[in-house]
Amino acid sequence: MTEIQSQLDKKTIELLILIDKYENVVNNNYRTNFINGFVNLSKANYEHTGRGFERRYGVDSLDLRPRLACLEVNEEFHLVDLQQKTKKEEKREQMESSLKNRKTKQTKSKSSGVEEFEEDKVKDPMLQFGGIVPYQLRQSQAFFKKAIENSLEVVKLQQEIDTLIQEIEKLR
Amino acid sequence: MEGLYFNINNGYLEGVVRGYKSGLLTTNQYVNLTQCDNLEDLKLQLSSTDYGNFMANYSGPLSTSVLQDNLSKKLFQQFQYVKSQSSGKLTKFMNYINYGYMIDNVILMITGTLHERDKSEILRKCNPLGWFDTLPTLSIATDIESLYSTVLIDTPLAPFFKNCVSADDLDDLNIEIIRNKLYKNYLESFVEFVTSEFDGPDQEIMIRLLTLEADKRVINITLNSLNNSDLSSEDKLSLFPSYGKLYPTYHLQLSQAEDIEQLKSIVEYIGDYKDIFNESGDASGLRGLGDWFYLLEMQFCRNAFTQQFTLSTVYAWLKSKEQEIRNITWIAECIAQNQKNRIDSYISVY
Numbered sequence: 001m002t003e004i005q006s007q008l009d010k011k012t013i014e015l016l017i018l019i020d021k022y023e024n025v026v027n028n029n030y031r032t033n034f035i036n037g038f039v040n041l042s043k044a045n046y047e048h049t050g051r052g053f054e055r056r057y058g059v060d061s062l063d064l065r066p067r068l069a070c071l072e073v074n075e076e077f078h079l080v081d082l083q084q085k086t087k088k089e090e091k092r093e094q095m096e097s098s099l100k101n102r103k104t105k106q107t108k109s110k111s112s113g114v115e116e117f118e119e120d121k122v123k124d125p126m127l128q129f130g131g132i133v134p135y136q137l138r139q140s141q142a143f144f145k146k147a148i149e150n151s152l153e154v155v156k157l158q159q160e161i162d163t164l165i166q167e168i169e170k171l172r
Numbered sequence: 173m174e175g176l177y178f179n180i181n182n183g184y185l186e187g188v189v190r191g192y193k194s195g196l197l198t199t200n201q202y203v204n205l206t207q208c209d210n211l212e213d214l215k216l217q218l219s220s221t222d223y224g225n226f227m228a229n230y231s232g233p234l235s236t237s238v239l240q241d242n243l244s245k246k247l248f249q250q251f252q253y254v255k256s257q258s259s260g261k262l263t264k265f266m267n268y269i270n271y272g273y274m275i276d277n278v279i280l281m282i283t284g285t286l287h288e289r290d291k292s293e294i295l296r297k298c299n300p301l302g303w304f305d306t307l308p309t310l311s312i313a314t315d316i317e318s319l320y321s322t323v324l325i326d327t328p329l330a331p332f333f334k335n336c337v338s339a340d341d342l343d344d345l346n347i348e349i350i351r352n353k354l355y356k357n358y359l360e361s362f363v364e365f366v367t368s369e370f371d372g373p374d375q376e377i378m379i380r381l382l383t384l385e386a387d388k389r390v391i392n393i394t395l396n397s398l399n400n401s402d403l404s405s406e407d408k409l410s411l412f413p414s415y416g417k418l419y420p421t422y423h424l425q426l427s428q429a430e431d432i433e434q435l436k437s438i439v440e441y442i443g444d445y446k447d448i449f450n451e452s453g454d455a456s457g458l459r460g461l462g463d464w465f466y467l468l469e470m471q472f473c474r475n476a477f478t479q480q481f482t483l484s485t486v487y488a489w490l491k492s493k494e495q496e497i498r499n500i501t502w503i504a505e506c507i508a509q510n511q512k513n514r515i516d517s518y519i520s521v522y
Contacts, residue, residue, distance in 0.1 A: 131348030
């Protein structure tokens with residue numbers, strides 16, 4: 001009886017800690033990252049060096065062509081930045097191929113470049129808004145990226161809280 | 173001397189433009205706008221200004237982009253009124269103003285087509301100040317060479333395409349390079365027009381404003397491409413307009429600058445721009461940069477109205493009106509996003 005009671009207490013304390021963590025993440029980070037992301041987006045629209053009012057940075061100017069995602073959630077529920085991954089692989093390939101035939105290297109990359117790049121290359125989504133974008137837009141992107149990490153944390157915490165609640169009910 | 177013959181052709185229009193200028197929002201009116209609680213309130217406050225019933229024909233849900241569209245329609249109406257009654261030098265001057273917006277529209281069409289957006293949607297977003305008849309035909313965009321030889325060669329933008337036409341594929345970075353090269357050529361041509369056709373206070377005011385524009389572009393291109401390895405320093409140098417206080421002494425150094433500290437140290441050589449990085453000197457360091465340039469531009473525009481018998485009042489009024497629309501849009505965004513603590517970053521000089 002007392003063992004069950006102590007287990008129940010332990011799990012309840014765990015639950016309270018998790019709920020506190022959840023509130024913290026949602027109120028302090030998740031919310032503010034989204035708010036800052038949107039405010040910086042408005043600031044970028046306010047200050048962009050274009051002369052018209054075509055709302056250059058927003059839903060209306062997205063690139064609608066199909067392309068690969070830049071961030072991926074793997075099996076361990078971690079965020080993987082595919083852009084960094086492809087950059088590292090490209091660097092490694094360049095270093096390897098520079099040790100081999102120097103003459104044939106250039107022609108090889110040109111012929112395979114045109115077909116593969118369009119489909120396989122992971123591009124920075126910032127480029128759809130132009131080659132040279134205001135720094136506020138980059139800040140906005142950074143905030144939204146953090147918000148994505150926060151949303152992953154939120155979902156994880158929600159799942160853990162749910163399982164804990166189920167376990168507590170079973171013990172009762 | 174300009175006072176003797178100016179009013180024959182341009183007296184009425186200068187009067188009209190000064191009337192428009194006196195309808196620009198003052199600091200007190202901006203304070204009233206910042207105290208609105210929602211967009212409906214804002215619309216109500218604006219109806220008691222020069223904008224009047226600018227949203228009378230709109231009945232859907234209110235959003236900041238709808239507000240901005242209707243404000244800019246009013247601007248366009250006023251500009252068209254002045255242009256349709258202008259003659260001679262003033263018409264040429266206003267055409268030059270239009271060319272800048274035409275460049276933006278051309279790039280918008282090309283980008284929108286490449287991004288597979290609907291043509292009618294893109295055309296709706298084009299700036300009416302830069303409209304020309306063959307603009308819709310740009311949706312056949314494949315590469316810049318064919319576009320130039322089929323469509324753009326017959327437009328007034330044709331002379332600005334020197335050094336821009338290349339057989340490269342149109343991707344986002346190349347389009348940006350084309351946009352900036354076009355604008356560089358346009359600005360240099362505008363300066364030539366002003367130096368040859370204008371004189372006296374007209375020339376002085378326009379040169380001051382165009383110098384600021386050129387320097388602003390150089391600094392912004394440098395700043396926004398600091399960490400971008402895809403743009404080489406020769407490319408950057410070819411995007412800088414050959415004009416302004418930073419030309420020619422500092423352009424090479426700026427194109428090779430690799431971090432913000434280098435940029436700051438180069439820009440501080442010019443006395444007028446010494447404060448731009450100082451005023452915003454907090455940890456983020458850059459918050460006030462764009463605002464600082466807009467403030468300087470607005471001060472020059474306000475001072476432009478102190479001279480009489482000048483055509484530059486049209487340009488000064490247009491820039492002031494654009495800044496006003498930017499301000500109102502910012503206030504509307506802050507109200508809509510419930511971020512009233514940032515609402516005071518608008519710029520008001522009248």
